[in-house]
Amino acid sequence: MELTTTEYTVLGLVAAGERSGYDLARSAARGAGFMWAPSRSQIYKVLPRLVEGGYARRREVRQSGRPDKELYAATPLGRRALRGWIERVDHEPTPGVAPYVLKVFFGWAAPPEASLRQLDAYRAVLTQRVEGWEETRRTLDRDEPVHSRLALEHGLARARATLAWVDEAERTLRRVARRRVSGLKSS
Amino acid sequence: MELTTTEYTVLGLVAAGERSGYDLARSAARGAGFMWAPSRSQIYKVLPRLVEGGYARRREVRQSGRPDKELYAATPLGRRALRGWIERVDHEPTPGVAPYVLKVFFGWAAPPEASLRQLDAYRAVLTQRVEGWEETRRTLDRDEPVHSRLALEHGLARARATLAWVDEAERTLRRVARRRVSGLKSS
């Protein structure tokens, strides 16, 4: 892996438009933070790494009255790398955040099929997980405390809800793609 | 916080019975891992910390043919600390894993009311999150890419499913508590 998931995420954010570290942290706190909301200090660590690798460039903006700021934007190399990451489907579970939803979130930066492929992969992973947990539940010891079963149901409930979301998201993306080819306005 | 969430989690696992690091990693991989499944090396780091603090004791078991093992068990101090943690309700979101489900999972180590209080707190946190995201969705820019809305729906779907689980878990725990006071066999 050339960049880490965290680095790709920050790259995706600055690829959407020139941003400062402060901007990213603020918009993560309110809004986009339903996916990923690291602290400011984490963001300030990642941004320079992107510049070093040539994935982003830094531009200093002098301000009077308020502190100067440093704006970051993706370079052509950065945009290419981002697109490659979005299109690449991980079948092996990566440590930390599952990248599927993240890649759907950044789906605007790649062809629509990429998002659909991510949803397919996500469904496969979730289905396998649900099946494993259902098997676990079936073989759960009779004298195991209720609490174990409750925690298991928690995982199952979330995984099943996520599967339903995958189906719905797929329908939405197909609808949008159809609308786009028939020449209507896309959103 | 005297111990961290990770430390309390491992403490809870060894409080259920004497275990080796290897045991914990294995049963996390299959079974209990629906909540928390760190790598072996992480577990091997945490266990000695518990011993140093007096929360667990280590017992070396010589084996012939296979490697010797070190079994860990919670001390009375450890069990007291665990119970205190389970009963304590965090209203401020802690970094990393949300402790609510974890505390329900370990609910057998404290009075039943503790688990019910954790569920209440979890519901409050989730409700607030859902309301915030619904507000975000309402004010979402018309020309924002679909992908943003999809990611938001992902979070909403999971949070709503989790809320439904909270209600169901509460009913289950109340039923069990009733059965217990009326003198029937508990599971």
Place this chain on the structure above:
DNA sequence: CTGTACATGTAAGTAGTTACATGATTGG
């Protein structure tokens, strides 16, 4: 004779946290 299970651990790295340092402007 190869791989898997048993069993513990180190090394090096990323990901993330809070607390601290600095400093101007604006609004109550």
Place this chain on the structure above:
DNA sequence: CCAATCATGTAACTACTTACATGTACAG
């Protein structure tokens, strides 16, 4: 006068990862 907003960053820490080191026994 105090707090919030703007703005970047360091220090010290926990959490977690993979890869590596070491060694026996048993099953195919």
